[in-house]
Amino acid sequence: MTDLPTSARVVIIGGGIIGCSLAYHLTRLGWRDVVLLERKALTSGTTWHAAGLIAQLRSSANMTRLAKYSQELYGALEEETGVATGFRRTGSITVALTAERHEELRRTAAMARAFGVEVDEIGLGDITRLYPHLNTDGVVGGVYLPKDGQGDPGNIALALAKGARGRGARIAERTKATGVTRTGARITHVAWQAEDGTQGQIACDHVVNCAGMWGREVGRMLNTDVPLQACEHFYIVSEPIEGLSRLPVLRVPDECAYYKEDAGKLMLGAFEPRAKPWAVDGIPEGFEFDQLPEDVDHFEPLLEQAIARMPMLGQAGIHTFFNGPESFTPDNAYHLGLCPGMDNVWVAAGFNSIGIQSAGGAGMALAQWMDAGARPFDLGDVDIARAEPFQTNRGYLAARVTETLGLLYADHFPYRQKATARGLRRSPFHAQMDSAGAVFSELAGWERPGWFAAPGQPRAYRYSWGRQNWFKNSAAEHTALRTAVGAYDMSSFxxxxxxxxxxxxxxxxxxxxxxxxxxxxxxxxxxxxxxxxxxxxxxxxxxxxxxxxxxxxxxxxxxxxxxxxxxxxxxxxxxxxxxxAEAVLAVMGPNARALLQAVSPDDLSSAAFPFGTARRIEIGMAYARAHRVSYVGELGWELYVPTEFAAHLFDTLAQAGADHGLRLCGMHAMDSCRIEKAFRHFGHDITCQDHVLEAGLGFAVNTGKPAFIGRDAVLRAQDAGITRRLLQFVLSDPGPMLYHNEPILRDGQIVGHLTSGAYGHSLGAAVGLGYVPTDGRSAAELTSADYHIDVAGQRIAARAHLRPAYDPTGARTRA
Structure with a gap:
């Protein structure tokens, strides 16, 4: 008979490694009334069959921070709990078979240095020495991370559960959360039923959805949106191979493959380019430690490549052909945090095959967030608040995850667009933009012109780490914004x-x-x-x-x-x-006033319509609310018009535009203009952990008004001074491209990394923004220091600016 309390501070739903990690970390923070409900046995969903690869490096500084924490935690768990976790530092190697992949790896190595992760760029000699069984035909280079590791996923989860139990958590297996009682934006009770027929409910202050591939359905029960979908994931394990000793984890992403040695056997796993969604209409009720039917035909092309790459696989028998489900999200980032629309419902789910390496850090971060009521640091990459409600649509998820699984090992080119589940959200200007040659990019489901193709030019992205096929197109759009007039669609904002x-x-x-x-x-x-x-x-x-x-x-x-x-x-x-409700067209550039004056009888002079104001004006036969602001640093207006008048507004401006040099522009041109002006990009240059004064935005804060959130912290920083500052960097060499996360070196030492980057066509070189420590330097000393940016291992000299390198006084915007 299940014996559970009638009240708890928190109820965690799901007993995989994520739920166990959260229970462990909450109890470490002193929470005692912790209840974890697991429908079957602990780890019986995905955790038990995970590969157990534990890497340190992720795509951002804070995600790397969480992954490094996981590794450190797993290394100490066995001593704390007595449960063998199988954790060992084997190191990991990733090899490149193409020049583009090699560029990615070199940029990854530079990023690792900026994040404090030990990394070595290695050639064929070192690759052969570290992994003598690899056929190096076609290999052009690689990277080695000596402190990466591997472990036993099930035992790591059980060790976390034991640690949580030891500090008072109640963990109930074979006990399903069956429903909730909701009052407004709070869940007040969670109902449960055990396999033995016992049932009850628990009054609670918090509920956490750690249900893994059941997360979408549990989310609905909790009145929240959690977009994720299970996919089939394949691997094979060989028979024991004589003489096979310990080896690093090996990744060959160009062949979609990873290899892991374990107890004298070799595991081959794959992230195929087109994945197979599983259980779109619901996971079978009795699912527990189950595997899915083999699909040799689906896996065979990857296996053939692997046998050529690792000849010993062709000589060893296959001990296990495994197919098991794992959950994937629309953007390949997991979901963490307080769910929108609810005050006490949290989530940690959808880990996209990196649950083992992420679980320790994710559990730590969410526990601290719940305990303090605020994020411990920026978690924007994974914050559930980024998810849109439409993304829980089963048809959308089934289409998107066929791609996202494979993208784990695809080339991570800058500006790479998803190819699946497109065309969902279209602005009222979409048809006109499409007719004019727009090549669409996608954000939060919105189709937005990224750039405009010339007549006869293929309307598709061709990816590279260098200048992509749209570079000249975007440069021309950028030039129109700077020298004539450009228009771009802001309806998605x-x-x-x-x-x-x-x-x-x-x-x-x-x-x-x-x-x-x-x-x-x-x-x-x-x-x-x-x-x-x-x-x-x-x-x-x-x-x-x-x-x-x-x-x-x-x-x-x-x-x-x-x-x-x-x-x-x-x-x-x-x-x-x-x-x-409204479409928005931005009209920007030195000729913006002349163009608008040609279609509007209203006075648009600076005296009548100053910068930073908005008012209704006539355009053609319609009215628009014109906002005189600019994200590109030029004279211009954002035109807000009811959606039913959008086509008329567009056609009116397009007809008059020929006389004023009007050019349609995409998001890339907007981005290159904004970075020349050092305008911050939220989520990259400014986040919840970046102090507004460090970001150089003190001018936007008025401490003289009555109390507001953050006022005391602003006043403290004004008194004590700041310890770091966001600077703009312009490369001295016009050739290299900047994107983000490139290390910043001052006097030869890494002092930070770029938070964003783009090419500044007016400045004639790539431009980046990034924080550096002030170290007591004056503004002049800060900007006059010797700076370099590490671009794929090459140190490129850069000039630092506190004021924007382009139009530092802002005169053009106020013209």
Whole structure:
């Protein structure tokens, strides 16, 4: 008979390695009323059959931080709990079979150095020495991470569970969460039923969805959206191979393969380019330690490549052909954090085949978040608030995950676009943009012109680490924005209407800037947290005495709306997503005023229509609300028009545009212009862990107004000074390309990494932004130091700027 308490501080649903890690870390923080419910046996979903590869390096500094923590934790767990985890540092090798992959690996090695991960770039001699069984035909180079490792996934999870139990957690196996009681935005009780027929409910303060491939269905039970889908994942294990000694983990991503030696056997796993979704209509009720039917035909092409690459596989018999399910998400990043729309429902699920290496860090980070009520550091890469509700659609998920599994080992080219599940969200300008040659990129489901193809030019991305096929197209669009006039579609940007009698005081509470402004005034500002980290980067336009429009990046609309609603309290304010109500066309460049004046009788002079204001104007036979702001650093307006008038507005401007040099522009041109102006990109250059003063955005904060979130932290930093600063870097060599995460060297030592990068066509070189320590230096000393940027192992001299290298006074914007 199952004996569970009637109340708990937290109920965790799911007993894989993620749920066990969270229970372990919560109890380490002193939580005692922790209950974990597992429908069958611990680890019986995905954890038990995971490959157990434990790597340190991930695609961002904080994800690497979590992976390194996992490795350190697993190394100490056995001593703490007495459960053998099988953890050992074997090292890992990744080899490249193409020049492009080799470039990726060299850039990866540079990134590892910036993140403090030990890494060696190795040639054929070292590869053969470290992995003598590998056929090196076609291998052009590789990287070696000596501290990577491997472990026994099931035992690691059981060790975490034992550690949690030892500090008071209750872990109930064969006990299913069957329902919940919800009051408003809170779950008050979780109902459970054990296999022996016992049932009950637990009153709780928090609920956490750690249900793995069941996460989508459990999410629905908890009134939340958790987009993930199980896919079949294949590997084989050989018969024992005589003389096979310990080897590093080996990855050959160009052949979609990884190899792991374990107890004298060799495992071959694969991430095939086109995966097979599994159980789209629901996972069988009795699923427990199950494997899926073999599919030799699906796996055979990869096996043939592997036998050629690792000849010993062709001589050894196959002991196990395994096919098991693992959960994947639409963007290959797992889901972590407090779920939008609910106040006490959390999630840690959808780990995309990196659950073992991620579980320790993810459990630690989520436990700290739950304990403190705030993220311990930036987790934007995996924050569940990035997920859009439409992404839980089963048809969408089934289509998208056929691709995302394979993308784990595909070339990670900059600007790489997903090919599946496209065309979902189209702006009212989509048809006109398409007719004009737009090549669409995708963000949060939105189809947005990335660049425009010339007549007869293939309308497709051709990827590279160098100048891609659209480089010249985007340069011409960039030039139009700088020298004539360009138009780009901003309809995907989030639009949140904040309305009510308390709207002004509410926005003054959540924003660093002063929102007590006249109607028609636009305020550039940030939502700050209690440490003055940046939670959102927005413009706020006062529409009336009681209404404002908050404009947010497309990728963070839901997160920003969630931040606002969670801070409403008892204020008389309503926050409404009105993104789809209006289309937005940005018209920017020195000729923007002349173009708009040709189609509008309204006075658009600076005297009548100054920068930072918005008002209604006539365009053709329609009205638009024109916002005089700019994200490209030129004279211009963002034109907001009801969706039904969008086609007319577009056609009116296009017809008049020929006389003014109008060119349609894509997102890449916008990005290259903004980085020349050192305009920050949220999620890269500014995050919740970046102090607003360190980011150089103190001008957008008004500490003279009444108390607002983060005010005390701003005042403390003003008194004590800041210890690091965001700088702009312009390369001295016009050849190399910058993207992000390239190491910054000052006087020969790594002091940081670029947070974003793009080519500055007006400046004639690549440009990046990145934080460096101030070390007590004055502004002049900070910028005059000797800086280099590590681009794939090559140190390129760079000039540092505190003010933007392009139009540092901002005169062009206010022309």
């Amino acid at each position: 989030g639009k949140l209407r904040v309305e009510g009698s308390d709207a002004e005081s509410f926005l003054n509470h959540v924003c660093g800037g002063d929102l007590s402004v006249p109607v028609g005034r636009i305020v550039y500002t940030q939502f700050l947290n209690e440490t003055a980290g940046i939670e959102a980067d927005v413009t706020v336009t006062r529409l009336s005495e009681t209404a404002y429009l908050v404009v947010t990046p497309a990728a963070t609309r839901r997160a920003d709306q969630t931040w606002l609603t969670r801070h409403l309290g008892q204020r008389r304010v309503v926050v409404t997503d009105v993104t789809s």
